[in-house]
Every structure is written in C-alpha cells, then in structure tokens.
Amino acid sequence: MESIKKGDKLKIYCYKHDGSLEHTSNEAIVLEENEEMLICGNGKTKITEKDGRSHMTNEPAILFFYKKNWFNIIGQLKKHGLYYYCNIASPYVIEDGIIKYIDYDLDLRVFPDGGFRVLDKNEYNYHKKIMNYSEELDKVVKYELSKLIAIKKSGKGPFEDGLVQKYYEDLKKMKKS
Numbered sequence: 001m002e003s004i005k006k007g008d009k010l011k012i013y014c015y016k017h018d019g020s021l022e023h024t025s026n027e028a029i030v031l032e033e034n035e036e037m038l039i040c041g042n043g044k045t046k047i048t049e050k051d052g053r054s055h056m057t058n059e060p061a062i063l064f065f066y067k068k069n070w071f072n073i074i075g076q077l078k079k080h081g082l083y084y085y086c087n088i089a090s091p092y093v094i095e096d097g098i099i100k101y102i103d104y105d106l107d108l109r110v111f112p113d114g115g116f117r118v119l120d121k122n123e124y125n126y127h128k129k130i131m132n133y134s135e136e137l138d139k140v141v142k143y144e145l146s147k148l149i150a151i152k153k154s155g156k157g158p159f160e161d162g163l164v165q166k167y168y169e170d171l172k173k174m175k176k177s
Helices: 121-130 135-154 163-176
Strands: 009-015 021-033 037-042 046-049 054-056 061-066 071-078 081-089 093-095 098-110 116-119
Touching: 021 163, 037 163, 061 163, 071 135, 071 163, 081 135, 098 121, 098 135, 116 135
Parallel strands: 009 098
Antiparallel strands: 009 021, 021 037, 021 046, 037 061, 046 054, 061 071, 071 081, 081 098, 093 098, 098 116
C-alpha cells in the first residue's frame, strides 16, 4: 500500500468486474487511515461517468473505504438530513494517488429516519450473468450485504450517531487551513 497521510488529496476510480472503468471522482481528502479503513471527505466534487458525462455532487460527503470488508460507505450530508449510500464492492487499493475498487452493483440506501432499502438487485443479477461471477464471489457479495445491514441495524461504525458529523467538522477545519 502506498503511504498516505491526513490531508492528502486522492482521486477515486470505480471499476466493474470485467475491468472497465465505471466512474471517477476527482477528490477525496484523507481524514484518517487506520488498520481497518481509510476515511476521506469531499464536497462539490466532479464525478465523471464511463460515457464521459460529468456532474458535481451537491453536498459534502464522508467516505469510508475498507481494507477487508467488501463494501464502502458514503455519508451524505444533505439539506434534509444524513443519508448513506453503501456500495457492495471489493476492498480498496491505492495506486498512484488513486483509490481503486470494483463495484458489485448491490447498494444499500439508508435514510435519515433510519429506514433502508437494498438497490440494484436486477443490475447485480444481469452483471453476474454477463460477467460470469463465480459462485464463490456471489456468496461473498451476499454475505457482505447481510453483514453491512447488520452493522447498520446495530448503529455501529459509520452509522454511529455523530461520527459522520465529526469527520465533516475535521474536513471543514482542514479546508480552512
């Protein structure tokens, strides 16, 4: 793993199982790295899709990338409250200042009231078929989704009250200095 420190600015590249680039993000500011994860923040960040179209994110976000878990979690600080967008994805690697991971379609959307929904099951089943996901990979993906839901229900990790806001305060201080 590449040596990174608090305040470093990285890019994010999201790939599909077949190696194709799904989308990129031009900024993730390192807030913390520990033995379990990398925590970054951004806001008003440019996202470029695989077809070349791009857009800016509307709100600040705190991103939790895991070294061993097959998911990443984005806390989105929207006007109407804290939302989470959780991707079922391979553990990340960092190469040449870029956080890289493979996205496996299934997503968990968590709403400010604590409710949640699993998204993109059809997209997962489609890609599983055309990209020939192995039976073992399918088991890992489904297991990691159930583990993610259990973490959400327990209110631990990134779902802990106040944690995303704490990192957002760190991000704001870092941007000021």
